[in-house]
Amino acid sequence: NAGVTQTPKFRVLKTGQSMTLLCAQDMNHEYMYWYRQDPGMGLRLIHYSVGEGTTAKGEVPDGYNVSRLKKQNFLLGLESAAPSQTSVYFCASSPPTPGGNQPQHFGDGTRLSIL
Amino acid sequence: LAKTTQPISMDSYEGQEVNITCSHNNIATNDYITWYQQFPSQGPRFIIQGYKTKVTNEVASLFIPADRKSSTLSLPRVSLSDTAVYYCLVGERDSNYQLIWGAGTKLIIKP
Structure with a gap:
């Protein structure tokens, strides 16, 4: 049971380049999330999705786009990478939260450096 | 949205019970308290989630006083493998996307 899988695990980009981070979950979860974590800080929500075909902005959405074409996948795109986007990116998933104790399940992160 | 305050770091020794307290003065009626490692x-x-009083599972206990303005995560008989950062989050149980993650508490367990 893989849980939440993120690819790639590491990446170095030059300023202005674009890339897509892939998140895949095999738990049939409805909800998926993208976070970034800067050194010594907690997670900040970038975008999230409550179901296939739907996405919404989180706390820090600028400079990122997302897509949820399939229930099991949630893609995070950087159209024009900037040094300020150097961070560790975490994807998470959870069952629908209404009406139950639904913890988030996290991947192991993608370490992204923008030069 | 309720914000939380936790100690930046804590030290303890193997076999001891560790209690990490989180302050959340502006917790709302519908907010739940969740801890991650x-x-x-x-x-x-x-790790654990609760609304009031006490919750216990196989790894930890969560104590929440009547006013709910704070909560305490209790780790019984810690080992070196419990060295980690622990996050306290407060938010509506039906709304994971409104959770605010603080810097957490870095717990170091010594032999």
């Missing part, structure tokens, strides 16, 4: 180079892992 994070090891280096890994994503956070859910």
